[in-house]
Amino acid sequence: MEQALQEFRDVVASAGAAGKPLRVRGGGTKDWYGQQMDGEILDTREYSGIIDYEPTELVITARCGTPLAEIEAVLAQRNQMLAFEPPHFGPGSTIGGVVAAGLSGPGRQASGAVRDFVLGAALMNGKGETLRFGGQVMKNVAGYDVSRLLAGSLGTLGLILDVSLKVLPRPLRETTLRFELSEARAIEQLNAWGGQPLPVSASACHGGVLIVRLSGAEAAVRAAKQKMGGEEDAQAGQFWGGLRNQDNVFFADGDLPLWRLSVPSVAPPLALDGEQLIEWGGAQRWLRTGLDAGTIRSAAAQAGGHATLYRGGDKSAGVFHPLAPAVAKIHRNLKNAFDPSGIFNPGRMYPDL
Template sequence: MQSIEQFQQRVRAAAADKTPLRIRGGGTKDWYGQRLEGEILDTRGHAGIVDYEPTELVITARCGTPLAEIEAVLAERNQMLAFEPPHFGAQATLGGAIAAGLAGPRRAYSGGVRDFVLGARLLDGKGDVLSFGGQVMKNVAGYDVSRMLAGSLGTLGLLLEVSVKVLPRPFAETTLCLELPEIDAIRRLNEWGGQPLPIAGSCWHKGVLSLRLSGAQAAVDAAVRLIGGERMPNPENFWEALREQRLPFFGGADAMWRLSLPSTTEAIVLGGRMGETQLIEWGGAQRWLRTDLDAATIRRTVAASGGHATLFRGGDRSVGVFQPLAPAVARIHERLKQAFDPAHIFNPGRMY
């Protein structure tokens, strides 16, 4: 196992020489973000489950631990990572999943990555090991640092170890399919979202709404009678393909945009045959768009509805992968970067 001391030596040398380091696990999300820069700092040698208490619903593991290994151990105890992190490849690691901050179909109903991070050990840009969490420790500025690392893309430091809350697998699960136009699907998703229904995933594309129901058998059966529709055969394959973006929709040469919107937002019209170039998840709050439209038009339209747009795959990254930050928020990002990585050696330019 690669030791923390080896990491510290590498980081301190890089800080002294102002040499950028590119933190990398399995590399399955190298395409995500602005650009890749620096010498690779491979985390896969720092692997292994440190502690797992099924009765406490908590697992602690090192950053280079394969995500598949974590999920296999949890499955033996009929538990799961409720935020359903996408792998995008067999070599995906736990550290990479937390750093990317990406979640799957269950996210809108169970919570996102940062909602399940309880604690973390971080190697900062000075080569010091910092511990956060456990008792929900916060730094003097009031930030919950362990959760703040989720989605930071390794720009604040090397995530050495993380403690994550897990949940029991649902006792019963089924998926319903209903033929609905986009506007009706959005309306119904919001109506159902305000009711005590065991919804655990939703996907609308090309006039078909797929709805996953998870929970106690009686609750699932009652929801099926209320909602109607046809049961999907082999739904596990569908939701995994959606999570891993293996559905035909995610192919093609056009840029893939991820739109984050209030779930009640009506149909976003950006030209073309939107029913074919758009896929809606998370009860209407996440919408995927395949298009060759310019970034300014997309972001202006989405912002008018109270949302933001991310250039997820492909396209011209010079327009900025992530939504430009407001000046006040940008200053907070700069101060955090300076506090954790004063020499700016970790994943420079990966986010902004």
């Protein structure tokens, strides 16, 4: 793999000297996410392979171009998983892209986001230098926050070379319950359950129906099912898979732009025109609507959150919620520190970064 690393260094050095942008890309399954992309493609797929996997330590380390499917297959052999359930969006998804995009699936509600599982990482900066942050054990905190910064950075800070991720055992038992509830009532109920010792691992509300997944030990799931009520859904596996990879009816249908709103879980239903789907115990609201960006972002801000133009729509309004001046300054300083020539995915997150 040293040859691949040297090729990366040569490409980065050449781009830096010429001031030309590089478009860091794995399988391209998330090319649609973020602002418009520009530059020569820096393909990461040749730099692939699992470097280390310690099932007893619940840690796996892999190179950036390693297919997500390969990692999950190896983990499944030891009855383990990536608990944040990253979406695949196709067979080409790589672990570098998973971390760079920072997107989590239904399991994020109970287990945490991508960044919560990043223990360490290696990064090639704009000078072609390899920097290492964090480690390969959960107790290692040296540089821990720096490695977490890479989650959701969309490749704007540099080329992620490899990552060490915490993994978790698969639950011994899972079942899904179905309830007929309005959005307002569903949000209230989800927050009430959230304050109790119940093994709720995922939830989704759409069209007057609330779906809740329970995961854990057999006795815990059985007791929670008896306490919560509802009807058991035998087709739940297909539903959660469709929600994770966003290929179910809600995401597949409709030509209107899709917005992703992050708000406090207790926020009441947002009075916005369009079709909504509520996830993560009420903290994530998906919205298909033709409303303008200002109206949507104002509503999200009033609820204590922010809004992202996830798919479709006019990206000139900005894909991500505008940053406060102080936060924008931090972003700019980080970009300058890691990528002083501004060659890595320029403008992918914000036009001036």
